Amino acid sequence: MEQVGLSRRERVREATLSEIKAIARRHLVEHGPSGVSLRAIAREMGMTAPGLYRYVSGIDALLVAITVEMFDELGAAVAAADASVPDEDTDRRIRTSLRAFRTWAVGHRSEFATMFGPRPHVDPNADTAPAIEAARRFAATFYTLFDRLLAERRFALPDSSHLTPELARELRSFAENCGFSAPHIPVEAVMVLSSCWVRLYGVVCMEVFDQMSVVMDDMEPLFESELHTVLTGLGVRYEPPESTAPTAVSAPD
Amino acid sequence: MEQVGLSRRERVREATLSEIKAIARRHLVEHGPSGVSLRAIAREMGMTAPGLYRYVSGIDALLVAITVEMFDELGAAVAAADASVPDEDTDRRIRTSLRAFRTWAVGHRSEFATMFGPRPHVDPNADTAPAIEAARRFAATFYTLFDRLLAERRFALPDSSHLTPELARELRSFAENCGFSAPHIPVEAVMVLSSCWVRLYGVVCMEVFDQMSVVMDDMEPLFESELHTVLTGLGVRYEPPESTAPTAVSAPD
DNA sequence: CGGCGTTTGCTAACGGTGTTCACTAAAGCG
């Protein structure tokens, strides 16, 4: 990327750090979250564990670091999908983006779990700020799309009858802290956004976390069904996914 | 419970096994999932780690065992809540049961995470069948309530226009394998059930897994909001929770 | 080119983990 003004030393340093993160990432997908160990990484790199401490302050920090990368990667995947459709076709852009989210998730289960799954008892000294920032960046992708829908007045804002003061307060806090909504966005809209996100997050978690696996072997139809009702409620036209083999994680060639 | 015809030996055996599980459970809530270790448990019991292998085939099996207990406990909590309201007041029973689910979840985050969170790379030799069975038993609680709604024709079945063959197939599989629906339940109903469950599962996961924590500090209003729309769609009257301090986890003892 | 500080990586060590094996001591039973 941008290692222009870096001294030779800094360049090789950056390179080994990248290698560390890459191997960590691979171990994550191959052996699960608990399968990421400094010693194993060092072994694979032909060095010893303490040496890694020159690059990473500990295993927790390493996990945070790769979490950042994964959020960026997910964001890039979604953005790429979004960019692959004509700019003015908002409806298709949204469908495509959301499907890209699910596709990435089911194709990267371990990653998704560490990004969106339970945070193990996090000790206060751990600096998770970068990961949170990365998550925020990722979310922004969807905010802009949603903003567009809002601007186009695609859906009617729900009447604020069942919108308790407490909920309104939380939604306002949400809108303020999450970075988007520079113009004062109505809380009702934030609520619609939350509700939609809850549903899609819910299906995807169910699928990735392998709930239901005993009882249902392909979750894509259920995702599509949720997507359908969510989009409809948002005033976005639903269309089934374009061919490309029903679900089967496109194992081409 | 039912240790009637057990020899003295079997009784004390059962007792130590219970102690093991109890300590494991406590370590789980106090130090997180990775904080459960056979050596620590043994130490606390005044014995050595290998001794535990007389009772448990390994740490994975122990985790499965306590997962079973946790599902039973969650099921009991929900059932107790359900039983605490007059039998004929279906609406309130449903509200109470679902709120009991969330309350238990937020009050037992580590447990919820191991029950409903991502399953770490599960090696095939692990026998998770008991946990799955326990989960099934738990789910049954809600099936019966839903069955009642269905019998009372509380809500209109969605038209099967956007019900693709694939979705229908999966829903049928769901209905067959999950044990309820002895009478042939319409797939449309199963779909409504799935959709509702997805939403509530979604909010609760978001809350327990601490997504949003940066952006929103009390998730109860959002849960209530989802509950509202879910119930309304189900033909069940929504009522706000009965006072009892907004969220505050009813610190047990 | 030589010197010298900085950076890198090593070894050794401590304390922790799961798990296996061989063994003793106790408990139960005929």
Added chain:
DNA sequence: CGCTTTAGTGAACACCGTTAGCAAACGCCG
């Protein structure tokens, strides 16, 4: 009482994260 089954131990192996001290390489600057 004697024999069998069982509970529990100790030692060992192979891992893990992390710290401290040290030696070698690197790169800069005179």
